[in-house]
Every structure is written in structure tokens, then in C-alpha cells.
Amino acid sequence: MTDRSGSSSGSQGLPLSVRIAVPIVLGIVLLGVWEALVRYLAVPKYVLPAPSLIVGALWDGFPTLMGSLWVTLSVTLSAFVIALVLGVFIAILFAQSRLFEVSLFPYAVILQVTPIVSIAPLVLIWVGLDHIEQALLILATIVAFFPILSNTTLGLKSVDHNLQNLLDLYQASRWQRLKELQFPSAMPYLLGGMKISGGLALIGAVVAEFVAGAGTGTGLAWRIVESGNRLDIPRMFAALMLLSILGISIFFGLSALEYVLLHKWHESALRREN
Amino acid sequence: MDDVQLRTIPSPPPTERHAPLPLMRLSKVGKIYQNGTLALTDVDLTIADGEFVSLLGPSGCGKSTLLRLIAGLGAVSGGEIGWPQAARDARGDPIRNLGFVFQEPTLMPWATVIENVYLPLKIAGVSRRDAAPRLEEALKMVRLEGFATAYPRELSGGMKMRASIARALVVKPRVLLMDEPFAALDEITRFRLNNDLLRLWQEQRWTVIFVTHSVFESVYLSNRIVVMSARPGRVIDDLPIGAPYPRGDAFRTSTPYNDYCRLVSGALNRAMAGTEEDR
Numbered sequence: 001m002t003d004r005s006g007s008s009s010g011s012q013g014l015p016l017s018v019r020i021a022v023p024i025v026l027g028i029v030l031l032g033v034w035e036a037l038v039r040y041l042a043v044p045k046y047v048l049p050a051p052s053l054i055v056g057a058l059w060d061g062f063p064t065l066m067g068s069l070w071v072t073l074s075v076t077l078s079a080f081v082i083a084l085v086l087g088v089f090i091a092i093l094f095a096q097s098r099l100f101e102v103s104l105f106p107y108a109v110i111l112q113v114t115p116i117v118s119i120a121p122l123v124l125i126w127v128g129l130d131h132i133e134q135a136l137l138i139l140a141t142i143v144a145f146f147p148i149l150s151n152t153t154l155g156l157k158s159v160d161h162n163l164q165n166l167l168d169l170y171q172a173s174r175w176q177r178l179k180e181l182q183f184p185s186a187m188p189y190l191l192g193g194m195k196i197s198g199g200l201a202l203i204g205a206v207v208a209e210f211v212a213g214a215g216t217g218t219g220l221a222w223r224i225v226e227s228g229n230r231l232d233i234p235r236m237f238a239a240l241m242l243l244s245i246l247g248i249s250i251f252f253g254l255s256a257l258e259y260v261l262l263h264k265w266h267e268s269a270l271r272r273e274n
Numbered sequence: 275m276d277d278v279q280l281r282t283i284p285s286p287p288p289t290e291r292h293a294p295l296p297l298m299r300l301s302k303v304g305k306i307y308q309n310g311t312l313a314l315t316d317v318d319l320t321i322a323d324g325e326f327v328s329l330l331g332p333s334g335c336g337k338s339t340l341l342r343l344i345a346g347l348g349a350v351s352g353g354e355i356g357w358p359q360a361a362r363d364a365r366g367d368p369i370r371n372l373g374f375v376f377q378e379p380t381l382m383p384w385a386t387v388i389e390n391v392y393l394p395l396k397i398a399g400v401s402r403r404d405a406a407p408r409l410e411e412a413l414k415m416v417r418l419e420g421f422a423t424a425y426p427r428e429l430s431g432g433m434k435m436r437a438s439i440a441r442a443l444v445v446k447p448r449v450l451l452m453d454e455p456f457a458a459l460d461e462i463t464r465f466r467l468n469n470d471l472l473r474l475w476q477e478q479r480w481t482v483i484f485v486t487h488s489v490f491e492s493v494y495l496s497n498r499i500v501v502m503s504a505r506p507g508r509v510i511d512d513l514p515i516g517a518p519y520p521r522g523d524a525f526r527t528s529t530p531y532n533d534y535c536r537l538v539s540g541a542l543n544r545a546m547a548g549t550e551e552d553r
Binding site: 160162163165166167168169170171172176180181184187264265266 | 342345346347372374376378380382383384385393394396397398425426427445
């Protein structure tokens with residue numbers, strides 16, 4: 001779903017213009033081949049529509065699809081933000097008390113390993129069919145929550161031992177320890193977790209809508225179901241395309257944030273000559 | 275025994291008429307780790323104001339452990355570390371006013387040099403504005419004035435260590451504890467930092483407790499060398515190094531230097547006698 005070519009280490013030797021241009025050119029070529037093959041083989045549009053038809057469907061249904069994009073986007077972002085706040089908060093509690101961690105972590109794992117699809121009906125019953133959007137939000141949050149929690153917990157504990165001793169020596173308070181040492185140490189881990197979580201929040205929002213149905217507004221997932229039922233495959237592809245763009249934007253947005261926050265000091269974001 | 279030590283070691287002139295209290299007194303200090311390892315046993319040591327004491331011993335003799343105990347990082351398993359001169363804080367602990375330099379520079383990679391040096395003052399609640407002159411002074415002492423806004427990764431090993439020393443000095447410590455601070459540096463850098471450290475010590479007159487496994491470094495720097503045995507660590511020998519300060523590079527090739535090195539090496543060999551590592 002996401003395009004990682006921009007961040008793989010093997011491509012670092014190539015200039016930025018090439019790294020951007022090559023995938024775009026390749027994409028255009030593939031679309032051309034697709035268009036040509038579909039026309040030449042006369043593939044029915046309810047099996048595989050030509051790219052031009054998909055663009056047409058996007059154009060025709062633009063207001064509707066944009067509305068749906070907005071619904072999915074808002075569920076995804078809300079879930080991501082809630083997962084972020086909750087995950088970081090609980091990770092801080094874990095880092096403060098080992099007892100707290102050993103008692104709660106297994107339940108966080110249970111929440112993580114239980115397939116979201118299987119708890120969707122239950123959540124739906126609990127919040128009531130009048131509040132499907134809340135069910136979507138809860139389900140997407142559950143999916144997005146775990147990487148933030150586990151990464152941040154790991155990060156808060158990955159503090160240089162000697163720096164800890166230094167703070168002991170100067171009798172730093174817990175809050176100072178957290179602010180001066182643990183937060184900055186955890187930052188690369190947290191950002192890594194956020195990149196995973198951002199993608200998962202979108203997956204959670206889509207899967208939840210497939211299972212639970214649309215809420216007050218109709219999201220992209222339900223547009224896909226709807227288009228499938230009507231055999232309107234070009235529109236289905238158009239919705240799919242918007243989902244991909246959304247996922248890619250989330251990934252690159254978070255990668256950019258990571259670069260801004262880490263490029264001055266962290267190994268992962270440094271440019272090296274050798 | 276305390277009297278004997280104090281007589282043989284040149285200490286700064288007493289400010290009071292009667293003999294001053296020692297800065298620090300360790301009596302029968304022992305340390306057993308949780309896994310049962312006996313690291314230190316019956317360490318007796320008295321340190322006076324202004325001394326430059328090296329703790330010298332084979333690796334694993336517990337000299338770093340001893341330094342950490344002195345710093346209050348970890349509790350002693352037996353005996354006592356007393357600070358006879360120190361005032362007490364609200365909890366009744368002695369106010370020791372220490373600077374600590376680790377074997378690695380131990381800088382925060384996300385912070386600039388000046389932010390790293392500011393850390394101890396920040397923790398103590400000193401505002402950045404009030405701290406500014408002290409930060410400048412500390413950087414000047416270690417000759418890093420031009421690198422205040424550099425990140426640690428941009429510095430060489432020696433410069434990182436200088437930044438680490440500046441951070442220890444910014445609190446104006448009374449005692450500077452150093453745990454093999456120059457062990458990872460190349461020889462030229464190490465010599466230069468040795469000289470800088472001696473210059474600062476003579477200017478500032480803090481007490482230095484310097485852990486090292488190098489006979490040459492300990493003789494060059496200190497006016498007293500405490501030789502420790504292999505595990506479990508104990509004090510085997512306590513040697514005054516009477517060579518006058520300032521000591522410069524000429525001292526490194528002088529006869530007294532060689533004699534002291536021979537003397538200290540002999541003591542170190544006795545300290546290691548009977549250990550597996552020696553054979």
C-alpha cells in the first residue's frame with residue numbers, strides 16, 4: 001500500500017530528482033500498458049476498467065468521493081491522535097512503575113493480537129447502532145494503539161546508563177528525568193511507532209467500516225462495498241486509489257516529521273558521505 | 275594510619291591552626307553485587323582537600339565501583355563513606371558537590387554542546403540566563419568556546435571528552451571524580467588533555483579522584499597513587515608522588531618520572547601477584 005522506495009538505504013546514492021522521476025515514469029508506462037491491453041483485449045469494464053475510465057469515475061463522483069475521503073480521513077486521524085496520546089501516556093506510566101507494566105502489558109498484548117474484525121460486532125453492540133462512527137473510531141484506535149505503546153515503552157527505557165547515573169548524581173526529579181532524558185531518548189522509537197500506527201489507523205478505519213457499516217457519513221470503505229454491489233468497478237478503483245493516496249500521504253507526512261525532529265542528531269536520519 | 279598518610283602526603287597549607295578534617299574518609303568499605311560477586315573488601319582511605327589521587331589497579335579490581343560508591347551511585351554493602359567537612363541537606367545527607375566524568379563522554383546526542391553543559395544547572399533550577407556566564411566559563415576552561423552550538427556527533431573523541439569535563443566543572447565542584455576518562459583516546463590527545471586537566475586543577479584546586487589502569491598516566495598526573503589489588507579490591511599500597519607541579523612534557527622523560535613509574539609498577543605487580551590474569 002505504501003511506497004517505501006524513498007526511504008530505503010540502497011537508493012541513497014541516487015540524486016533526489018532521479019529517485020522521484022523514475023517511479024513516476026515507471027507508473028506512467030505501466031498505466032499506458034494497462035490502458036492499451038484492456039482496449040486491445042476488450043476486457044469488460046466490470047472485470048478490469050481502463051485507467052481512463054477510473055479517472056472518469058473519479059471525476060463524475062468527485063463530490064461524493066471527496067466527502068467519503070474526508071470521513072475516512074477524520075476517523076483515521078482521530079484514531080491516530082487518540083492512540084498517540086493514550087499510548088504515550090500509558091508508556092510513561094509503564095516506565096515509572098515496573099509493577100504497573102507487568103500487570104497491564106499482557107492485556108495490551110491481548111488487545112493487539114485479537115483480530116479487529118472479530119471484536120467489531122461486539123463494539124458495535126456496545127456503542128449502539130446509532131453511533132457507528134464511534135465504533136469505527138474505537139476499532140481504529142485499538143489497532144493503532146499498540147505500536148505506539150510498545151515502541152515508546154522501549155524507548156523510555158533505552159536511556160544511556162551513565163546519563164541516568166549523572167541525573168542520579170544531580171538528584172534530578174522524576175519529571176526532570178523524563179523531560180531531559182527519557183523523552184528525547186524515546187523520540188526515535190516513538191516516531192518509528194507512529195509510522196506504523198499511522199498506516200494501521202487507516203487499515204483499522206477501513207476494516208471497521210467494512211464490518212460495521214457506514215456511520216453518519218459514508219467512508220471510502222463503504223463506497224467500495226457499495227460500488228461492488230452495483231458492479232460499478234471503475235468507481236471502486238477510484239475509491240481504492242484515494243485510499244492509497246491517503247495511506248501514502250500519512251506515511252510521507254510522518255517520515256517528514258521524523259526527518260525534521262531527528263536529522264540533526266540521530267543515526268537513522270543522518271546523511272553520510274561514505 | 276590516617277596520621278601516617280596525612281604526614282607523608284603534601285596537602286595544601288591548613289587554613290585552621292589545628293589539623294583540618296579530611297575531605298573524605300572511607301572505613302572498611304565493602305561491596306558485594308547482587309549476583310554474589312565480591313567487588314571490594316575492607317577499603318580504608320582518607321583523602322584531604324586539594325589532593326590529586328589516582329586509583330590504580332588491574333581491570334576488574336573494583337576501582338570504578340569504588341568511585342561510583344564515593345559518588346553515591348549505589349550503596350555500600352559494608353563500612354562507611356564519611357564526609358567530615360560537608361554540611362547536611364534537608365534529608366541529612368552530606369552535600370558533597372561532585373563532578374563526575376565517565377569513561378565515555380556520555381553526552382546527550384540530541385543536545386548541543388552548550389545544552390549538554392547546561393544540564394546540571396538546569397536540573398538545579400538555574401535559569402538559562404543566569405547560567406550563561408558559567409556556561410561560557412566552563413567551555414572556555416576546556417577550550418571549546420567555538421563549539422557551543424555543535425552537536426556531539428560533530429566533535430572528535432577528545433572534544434567530546436572536553437565537553438563532558440565542562441559539564442562536570444560547570445557546577446563548580448569541590449571534588450572531581452574521573453573514571454578512566456582518557457582511556458579511549460589516542461596518545462597525543464590524551465597527553466594534551468592530561469596537561470589541560472593539570473592546569474585546571476592547579477587553578478581551581480578541587481580534589482581529583484582519578485581512576486586509571488595506566489601507571490604512566492597516574493604518575494604524570496597525581497600527587498598520590500592508591501594501588502588496588504585484583505578482585506576483591508583492597509588498597510595494597512598508597513604512594514606519594516612528590517614531583518613538583520607544574521609538570522609538563524619534560525617531566526614525562528625525566529629521571530624522577532621513570533623512577534616513580536618503576537616504583538608504581540612494582541606495587542602494581544605485587545597487587546596482581548597470585549591472580550589468574552597475571553600468569
